[in-house]
Amino acid sequence: MPADFDTIVNLAKKRGFVFQSSEIYGGLRSAYDYGPLGTELLRNVKDQWWRSMVRMRDDVVGLDSAILQSTDVWIASGHLESFSDPLVECTNCNSRHRLDKLDDPNKCPTCGSSGTFTEPKEFNLMFKTHMGPVESEGNVVYLRPETAQGIFTNFENVRRTARMKLPFGIAQIGKAFRNEITPGQFVFRTREFDQMEMEYFCHPDDAEEKFQEWVEIRQQWYIELGMTPENLRLREHETDELAHYAAGTYDVEYLFPWGWDELEGIANRTDFDLKAHIERSGEDLTYFDQEADERFVPYVIEPSGGATRTTFAFLIDAYTEEEVRGETRAVLKLDPRLAPIKVAVLPLSKKPDLVETTQKVASRLRESWQIEVDVTQSIGRRYRRQDEIGTPYCVTVDFDSLQDSQVTVRDRDTMDQDRIPIENIVAYLTDRLPH
Numbered sequence: 001m002p003a004d005f006d007t008i009v010n011l012a013k014k015r016g017f018v019f020q021s022s023e024i025y026g027g028l029r030s031a032y033d034y035g036p037l038g039t040e041l042l043r044n045v046k047d048q049w050w051r052s053m054v055r056m057r058d059d060v061v062g063l064d065s066a067i068l069q070s071t072d073v074w075i076a077s078g079h080l081e082s083f084s085d086p087l088v089e090c091t092n093c094n095s096r097h098r099l100d101k102l103d104d105p106n107k108c109p110t111c112g113s114s115g116t117f118t119e120p121k122e123f124n125l126m127f128k129t130h131m132g133p134v135e136s137e138g139n140v141v142y143l144r145p146e147t148a149q150g151i152f153t154n155f156e157n158v159r160r161t162a163r164m165k166l167p168f169g170i171a172q173i174g175k176a177f178r179n180e181i182t183p184g185q186f187v188f189r190t191r192e193f194d195q196m197e198m199e200y201f202c203h204p205d206d207a208e209e210k211f212q213e214w215v216e217i218r219q220q221w222y223i224e225l226g227m228t229p230e231n232l233r234l235r236e237h238e239t240d241e242l243a244h245y246a247a248g249t250y251d252v253e254y255l256f257p258w259g260w261d262e263l264e265g266i267a268n269r270t271d272f273d274l275k276a277h278i279e280r281s282g283e284d285l286t287y288f289d290q291e292a293d294e295r296f297v298p299y300v301i302e303p304s305g306g307a308t309r310t311t312f313a314f315l316i317d318a319y320t321e322e323e324v325r326g327e328t329r330a331v332l333k334l335d336p337r338l339a340p341i342k343v344a345v346l347p348l349s350k351k352p353d354l355v356e357t358t359q360k361v362a363s364r365l366r367e368s369w370q371i372e373v374d375v376t377q378s379i380g381r382r383y384r385r386q387d388e389i390g391t392p393y394c395v396t397v398d399f400d401s402l403q404d405s406q407v408t409v410r411d412r413d414t415m416d417q418d419r420i421p422i423e424n425i426v427a428y429l430t431d432r433l434p435h
């Protein structure tokens with residue numbers, strides 16, 4: 001059973017994972033700020049993606065391209081002309097909706113009236129602004145709606161400087177902006193979000209095989225990081241659903257509290273983008289295979305996921321409530337690699353010599369992990385808080401520690417406790433906290 005939506009949203013706010021943007025001014029709709037724990041979790045999700053997509057592979061390199069790009073990029077990619085959703089407005093209550101997301105295309109979900117929608121209007125999703133002090137048509141720029149185009153425009157720069165041979169990929173994590181008609185479901189659909197994208201360039205004849213490979217790799221990534229396999233599925237796009245540039249697309253979908261919804265799309269983008277940029281820029285973005293003595297425009301396989309959306313899914317998936325000695329324990333069973341805090345160090349009381357030993361233990365652990373020292377409240381309440389934010393290990397310094405130089409390590413999931421000499425604590429945790 002998927003976790004209850006409100007429970008997760010409340011936990012996220014209460015514990016400082018996610019705050020409403022501009023909250024002190026009443027909040028800006030559909031924009032969110034990540035608090036101390038959310039920042040760590042989001043960063044860990046991105047780090048794990050980067051690790052598996054770039055660091056562990058010798059055929060993929062990274063890129064960090066600009067959010068603002070030449071308007072020619074968006075003309076060539078087709079975003080200026082066709083990056084739009086069909087927008088309808090209810091003439092009864094004035095609410096606006098995305099026609100393709102309505103359960104009943106004739107019924108307004110806000111006020112319930114039928115047949116009150118205007119004709120659908122294509123609404124371009126790109127945010128527009130001006131470069132420089134004068135607002136004129138000539139200096140319009142757009143905030144990028146995807147990170148991918150920065151990769152295509154740098155294809156030749158990267159190939160040449162990193163001396164890459166096909167097949168190879170270029171990966172990028174960064175902000176993307178879409179003026180969504182119907183943002184919502186907390187951080188699931190926002191107007192500003194983080195994408196994790198990789199363009200894998202290959203020979204056209206290899207594209208289908210690479211496409212299947214990447215679909216498999218990407219689905220496994222979620223499972224390896226602890227997402228419940230039953231809450232994940234692959235959905236192949238119908239031909240009429242495919243984007244204009246795609247020869248095939250699979251979505252990795254997650255069973256959110258409101259139903260199955262997209263986490264990531266893996267598309268065979270063919271040679272659409274490189275060809276479009278060759279045509280508009282006049283630059284040569286073809287690839288020459290010396291061994292085969294063949295020049296061609298590479299095909300591209302693109303796994304494209306949302307970091308903020310994925311972070312939300314991990315949060316939902318990890319949330320568990322269980323009965324412990326007649327009480328309900330809420331615990332985030334996050335994979336330790338994703339957990340915001342890896343180790344909490346807790347003195348049994350606030351007595352100065354306990355706190356001093358706690359600080360000594362903490363400074364050893366800090367070298368390796370994100371830790372938290374918590375001296376307030378009863379030890380039971382502190383364990384509950386750490387369980388609720390997903391901390392895999394709590395190290396407790398008690399009065400005996402002052403005599404025997406040992407501490408108690410408590411495991412989040414089993415709640416088992418081990419007594420460990422302080423000098424072995426780093427080794428003990430290193431065995432249990434994978435990178």
Ligand code: ATP
Pocket residue numbers: 178180187188189190191192193194195262263264265304305306307308309310
């Ligand atoms: P949707 O149909 O849900 O609007 P999309 O199919 O247009 O999404 P893509 O263009 O395939 O999305 O973007 C790739 C990924 O970027 C998505 O799988 C999602 O994880 C993320 N993403 C896209 N739009 C948003 C958004 N508004 N908020 C958060 N993440 C998003």
